[in-house]
Structure formats: structure tokens, C-alpha cells
Amino acid sequence: MKDDKGLLIVLSGPAGVGKGTVCNALRNEDTDIEYSVSATTRQPRAGETHGINYFFKTKQEFEEMIENNKLLEWAKYVDNYYGTPLDYVEETIDKGKDIILEIEVQGAKKVKERYPDGVFIFLMPPSLAELRNRIVGRGTENEDLINKRMNVAREEIDMMESYDYVVENDEVEKAVERIKSIVTAEHCKKDRLIEKYKQLVEVE
Template sequence: MKDDKGLLIVLSGPAGVGKGTVCGALREEDTNIEYSVSATTRAPRPGEEHGVNYFFHSKEEFEKMIEEGRLLEWAQYVDNYYGTPLDYVEETIDRGKDIILEIEVQGAEKVKERYPEGTFIFLMPPSLAELRSRIVGRGTETSELIDKRMTVAKNEIDMMKMYDYVVENDEIEKAVSRIRSIVTAEHCKQERLIEKYKELAEVE
């Protein structure tokens, strides 16, 4: 029988909703989930390793990857490219590992175009008031920037219909538990298992 393939899990949500914290807690609990390693053209920082923190490429190499369709999604920030290598994602999935991609809504939209069979999860705050409170609590942004983030958050929430699941991040432990339940259910979908069990039925 063929080995089970892993899942591509895409997690999005407004800035300040706690995506990074939830991803970290999820990976601590589930060793079968790997974090997607992005490609970039920025220079490595002290202590960073190629293939661990990022895949570091020259601008020419990255642009060739774009031309050849070897990125699930990509964007340009402050003169550097960032993106998700398609071959890395597929190799991880083929090894039977789940891979989680923490990404903004616009990037998730691009991923869904290239990889519609992924599992798309939108992380919601309990309320917009709570989201603002979390952003204010960081103490790193001006009131003007916070207002802009809240406007963006409302627009992102309007795009929730693009996702398969919505998980409220009221408490980290509860949010992680809900996502783990989703992952378990996705692994049990008949379309993922039918070929495997067809082979089993053919064994005499």
C-alpha cells in the first residue's frame, strides 16, 4: 500500500491574532507537523542557516524560480523577495509529514490557486476590540498604524469565505486543540484514503 501523504495546512488571520504563537504551540504538540521554510533574497543574519531559517538565494536565482513556477506564492518587501518553494512543500508532503504555512490572506489566495487541495484555516480574534487590545499591548506601534491594521483586519475578515475552517483564538490551548481536530479529520477524508484501501481490497 502507498504511504499516507501529508497535508499542506495554511493558517491566516489578521495581524495580532496570534498566528505565530498558535503555530509554535501546535508544532510542540504534534511532531508530524513541520513549519514551512521560506525562500528569500535577503542576506543571512548571524546564526541563520540555509534550509533551516530560510532558503537563501540570489536575486537572479529567485527570479528564475518565479519564471519557472517553482513558488507557491511570493512577494517583494524592501527590495528583497520572499516566497514559498513548491518543491520543498511537495517533498515534505510526500514524506508523510504535514507542513504548516503561516501567511497573510493575500498570500493564501495565491496558494489556493496553485494548491487548492490544501487545508485553509482562518484564525479569528474573539472580537475586534480584543484584537485592538492585543495590538496596543505590544507597545510597538503608533495609534495611526494601529488604526490602519484594524482597517486591514476588517477587509481580511471579509475574505474568510475563501477558507475551509474558522478557528477562534480565544485561548491558545483551545485554538490548538481545534486545529488538531481539523487536521485529524482531514486525514480521514475518503478522497485521501480511497486509493489506499482500494489497494488493500485487491490483496488476497
């Protein structure tokens, strides 16, 4: 028996760790998990599509969303805004479907304050050297920005303590299997099911 509400799953970790790749692989394998599309003011990378990878917004458009309380969370990261549109997340959970947010560590902290029952997963690189190689391999940042991202990554890894689970992204397929196992276990947690099961033994 599954609990009526869906899970809010938050996946975050340092830039370059492969959050987008893991989320895309998870979405392709498990159709029961909805994927929340974030909004951002950064420029699209090659192959990214508006409305699928991100909602690409101007700075003015994003700041209007902040003012109108249209975001579950938002953060400014390396001179760009990132945020999660609120309405779609709440509607999905209320329908009993799980939804995964791929967000930065700053944003995850804000979500936890609002949704402490969420499932918070920190995606780790095998090493900082491998993380740097992945960022360099994207070919989208200059040396100065790469160094900034590495400095931020060290700070973000220090915030791992506030997460429920840590998944190493050594291989995408293995990371996906670990996340699927976490979701299955969370749906079996006593605290999520106890009220529903108590109703089965209540005497009318």
C-alpha cells in the same frame, strides 16, 4: 491507514491574531507537523531568529527569489514582502509529512489556486477590539500603522468564505486542540483514502 502524501495546512488570519503563537504551540505539541518558515523583508522583532521564525531577506534578495520561481506564494503587505519557499514544502509533502504554512490572506489565496486539496484554516480573534489590543501590546507599530492593520484586518475577515475551517483564538491551548482535531479529521477523509483502500479489495 494513512494516505501516503502529507497534508498542506494553511493557517492565516489578520495581523495580531496570534498565528505565530498558535503555530509555535502546535509545533511544540505535535512533532508530526512540520513548520514551514516564511521569507520576509520586514525587520526582525525582539526574540525572532533568522531561519526559525522567518528567513529575513533584503528587498533585492526577495525579488530575486520571485524572478527565479523559488516561492510557492508571495505577497506585499504593509510595505513588506512575505513568501513561502517552494522546495521545502514540496519535499515534505512527498515524504508523507504534514506541513503548516503560517501566511497572510493574500498568500493563502495564491496557494489555494495551486494546491486546492490543501487544508485552509482561518484564525479569528474573539473581537476586533481584542485584536487591536494585541497589536498595540506588541509595541512594534505606531498609531498610523496600527490603523492600517485594522483596516486590512476588516478586509481579510471578509475573505473568510474561501477557507475550509474557522478557529477562534480565544485561548492558545484551545485553538491548538481545534487545529489538531481538524488535521486528524482531514486524514480520515474518504477522498484522501479511497484509492488506497480500493487496492485492498482488487482481485489480482
